[in-house]
Amino acid sequence: MESMRQPLRLVGLLFSAVLLAGCQLLTESPTDPRELRGTGDLGLIIERASGSVLVVDTTEKTVLERVEGLGNLSHASVVYSRDGRYGYVFGRDGGLTKVDLLTGSIDRRIVQAGNSIGGAISQDGEYLAVSNYEPGGVKVFDSGSLEQVASIPAHYEGEDGETHRSKTVGLVDAPGNRFVFSLFDAGEIWILDMSHDEPRVVRREAGDKPYDALITGQGRWYIAGLYGEDGLSLLDLWNPDEGVRHILSDYGRNDERRPVYKMPHLEGWAIAGDRAFVPAVGAHKVLEISMEDWAPEGRIPVQGQPVFVMASPDHRQIWVSFAHPDNDVVQVIDSRTSEVIRTLEPGEAVLHMEFSPRGEEVWISARDSNRVTVYDTGTLEKITTLEAKKPSGIFFTSRAHRLGL
Template sequence: MLKNKRSMLGKIAIVGAAISVSAFSVQASGVGDVVSKVEVDYSKHCAACHGSERLGAMGPALLPDNLKRLRKNNATTVIAEGRTATQMPAFKNILDADQRQALVDYIFTPPKVIPSWTEKDILATQVVTHTQGELPNKPVFEADLMNLFLVVEIGDHHVTVLNGDTFEPIHRFKSRFALHGGPKYSPDGRYVYFASRDGWITKYDIYNLKVVAEVRAGINTRNLAISSDGKSVMVANYLPNNLVMFDAENLDMLKIYPVMNSEGKTSRVSAVYNAPPRNTYIAALKDLKEVWEIPYPVEGKSSTVRKIAVNDYLDDFFFDPDYKLLIGASRGAAGGQVVDLDLGKVVHSIPLPGMPHLGSGITWDYPIKNEKGLLEMRQVLASPNLKEGKVSVIDMKTWKVIKEIKTEGPGFFMRSHENSPYAWVDVFFGPNKDKVHVIDKSTLEIVKTLRPSPGKTAAHVEFNKDGSKVILSIWDMDGEIIVYDANTLEEEKRLPMVKPSGKYNVWNKTQYERGTSH
């Protein structure tokens, strides 16, 4: 009875929220006013990705508070030339200089109604359709539950549950709009949590193939993380500038963390991740030179924030397997920085020209000569580059780049597995986007270049549980996933999908396999 009451209240609240959004749209657009030329241009060229009210959709929000690091002259260049390593196209042949400048002035102008999303707004959207213990504990299908994949199909906003042994689809369901940041599994692999760009957090019961709870955490959301004890979820928002913690069971809101420094300057959150050995969440900030560490909640005690000063903004970051070190970089910076989370300070800098995608970095052991000239196995970090055609391989003891592997263009994703001799990297940006390189981890040489679907973007490799198989996405509305033997590199199977992006294996994600992103 309680569940049904909460569900009904939540549904009423969602209807109310929709009415509120509609009212906001009418007020913001100014009913009765003459629609300006710039508003027409924005609606035609920008709204599909950035939202009709500039609140963000597949692209980020375009409001003054969200453009803190982008000067007006740089914004004009971005509109004209597009933006490296994003889906932002160039408009110089579509919009003239006056139109482009008018758009810049428009997006740097505050909206008529300042958007907000308060605790009251969050609570009003919560819907619990099935309380814990209500649904059976036995899965409704037969499969190795730790070798499942969830395939996110961004073309029509669906998710496919895939058997990682047979590579046969088990179920396909509708998701929220524009999932982002990768789903996160509960430690036992039964539940998966999704974050959508427009702030919706969805808890899904894989055993019963049902949505069990939802809540809207923000207006424009970056990603989420779940604690290692499976008891809490932390959500990183671009808009509002905050982090929001929820109880993992029914997505009850626990706490809002406004993100600002001692001077009152606010910031978007680049991303938040779980740090298993530390029993904390780690967040890097988009507009403040700080890293935040927040302990898991303890009953009766409020989690306080530990703030660590860093040398530059951290748009993209990666952890060593022990979660003692955070390795991050700012978009467009000349290098990276290594933050010792125990010491609470930056301890190294790394020369990384271009735009390293450290969030897609992976590690493995590689023989390197020590000071005595003897070979010893050391852990190396490898990262693709969003701007230049190369993979940087870094010695994680000296933090020196030991090799730059030349690729046929900038890459987005890199993946491997503890049991695989190979690392795979795509060539996501540029004319060779239909190619994927396979690198021998023992020689740091490209041993094979695949071109599985000429003319279509090939990206995001993920391994199965034991590392024996690899699946690759063809990012196209008429797309597919392709299964390869991870050792012979031979193609085995193709499954049609609607622009499949990420594929996430339960075992690799819950065990924090060091060949995949966390």
């Protein structure tokens, strides 16, 4: 009997040693932030001139890594995998790069076209769609492997009776594993449905030269700005068979005619309660619009031509950036009073703003000052600055759980 107890005692001692070692591993904090951490407070900052991105920690407000070799990032944007680990960077040169935020490295990279203008990720996270100028159309890729799964050439019949390919713009993701985009040359809006065995496309007339577009946060309304005529095109994605509706014919192109130094980004529209705050094209105004009937409600004077007009997550503030030559300031509007309450100076050539997931901070890139400034949205005071090489777009992983970004 004693001879049987000896092996059992040894097994017990070995088990205790393994258990203690495991407990020690669990209680020790990792020295390398990449060893064990979540991704919910991470993000990417585009360094447009150097073809690189910064991996940032929004809690500590620090730069974790610089990832290089991403090509032409002059008009780059980013979407995220569902778990927030991978950022997909869409470059202007047709590059599609999958960046691993936890290792600070490129996981995969392809060049899928000659000239691209943004992308989107499907509702289920399975597909990536890229909007291309050259060749005109949209390509769809598997988000894991970056293998191409579909190509949708933007064919249309021109006035000469010949078939042409249009530049595609305003690409967004929509509920139901759909993508929506506009054809600049054809004046159309297409809905690409990826929920079936084969992709399906629905075409709708849009207006003259749609140049950019947005989708509202709940995924119902797709709005395309029109470069060739006053107003915008509105498509109800709940009822797409009703066709496109023309709204806001006095959107601002004929109001106070000035040279347009930079077309506003429609994706930067601010939705606050039942109102939309919209940059007026070429005018020093932010327009207030009722979302019940899409009628103008008011005009807020600002110090320049607005480019981005963005609402804080609680909808209490509207932050506005501007086109050259007034692009070294940002103005903050109180959404309750529709008045400018502060003018800030983040640096020269402000290009982008991004709110922290719950809105207590906003990060602002200043390209020509080579820095990103972080502000407290409660006090409107500067918290800190981060050095960056010609920074432009700022994209946090909280975007992984929001439609249309």
